[in-house]
Amino acid sequence: MNLAGKTAVVTGSSSGIGLAVCRDLLDAGAVVFGLSRRETPLVHEHFRWIQADVTSDVAIDKAFDAVLAQFGRVDLLVNNAGFGFFRDIELIDPAEWRRLVDTNLTAMFLCSRKVAPSMKTARSGMIVNVGSVAGKRGIKGGTAYCASKFAVNGFSESLMEELREFGIRVACVNPGSVMTEFFDHAGLQPKKYMQPGDLARLIVSLVELPDGMLPDELTVRPL
C-alpha cells in the first residue's frame, strides 16, 4: 500500500510501539488518527488524537464514526493497544482478567468490525494486529496475557481468511520484548529488548508491501 494520503487508525497511540507507528505513518504521508486514554504526544498537521478507552464499545463506535464521517473510509487499522501482567493464577482478580481480555482481544474485534464495511466497498485495506511471542507459546505467570495473545493469533488468521477475498489484508505481528512502558506494569524484566522505532519500521514496511502480497503472520525477536 502506498500510504500517501491514506487514512490510518492506530490504537494505543500514546506510547511505545503505537506512538512509533504513528510517527512512521505520518512520515509516509498518511493521515493518522490515534486512539488512547492519555493524550498522544504528537503534533503534526495530519495527526488527530481521539481520546478513547478501547474497552468501551461506545467509545470505539464514536471514534470510528467520527473518522468515517470525515474521510468515508479507513485504509489501515493498527490494533495495537494492550498491556500485560504476569503472576500466579490465584493472585489474578477476575476483573483484571476481564480488563486484559477486553483490551488485548475484544477491542480488536470492536475496531475491526467498524472498518471492514468501508474496506470491503473499496476492495482494499489492511488490518495489522499486534500479538506477541506470548501468543505462540505459554509463559509462567502469563495465563491471562498468553491466553489473550493466542486468541489474537486465532482472531487474526480467521479474519485474514474472511477478508482476503475482498482484497483486504490482515496481518498479525508477534514481537518479543520491546523497550516500552509495557514493562513498567508487567511484573517481569527481560534481558534483551528491541526498540519501538524498529518495530514500527517493520510494521510499516509490511503495510507498504505490494498490494498483491499478503503477509499474514510475522514473529520477531531481539537478537
Ligand SMILES: NC(=O)c1ccc[n+]([C@@H]2O[C@H](COP(=O)([O-])OP(=O)(O)OC[C@H]3O[C@@H](n4cnc5c(N)ncnc54)[C@H](OP(=O)(O)O)[C@@H]3O)[C@@H](O)[C@H]2O)c1
Ligand atoms: N513491549 C513489549 O515487549 C511487547 C511485546 C509483544 C507485544 N507487545 C504488545 O504491543 C502492544 C503495545 O504495547 P507497548 O509495548 O507499546 O506498551 P506501552 O508503551 O505500554 O503502550 C501501550 C499502549 O496501549 C494503550 N492502551 C492500553 N490500554 C488501553 C485502553 N484501555 N484504551 C486505549 N488505549 C489503551 C496505551 O495508551 P493509554 O494508556 O494512554 O490508554 C498505550 O498507548 C500491546 O498490545 C502489547 O501487548 C509488547
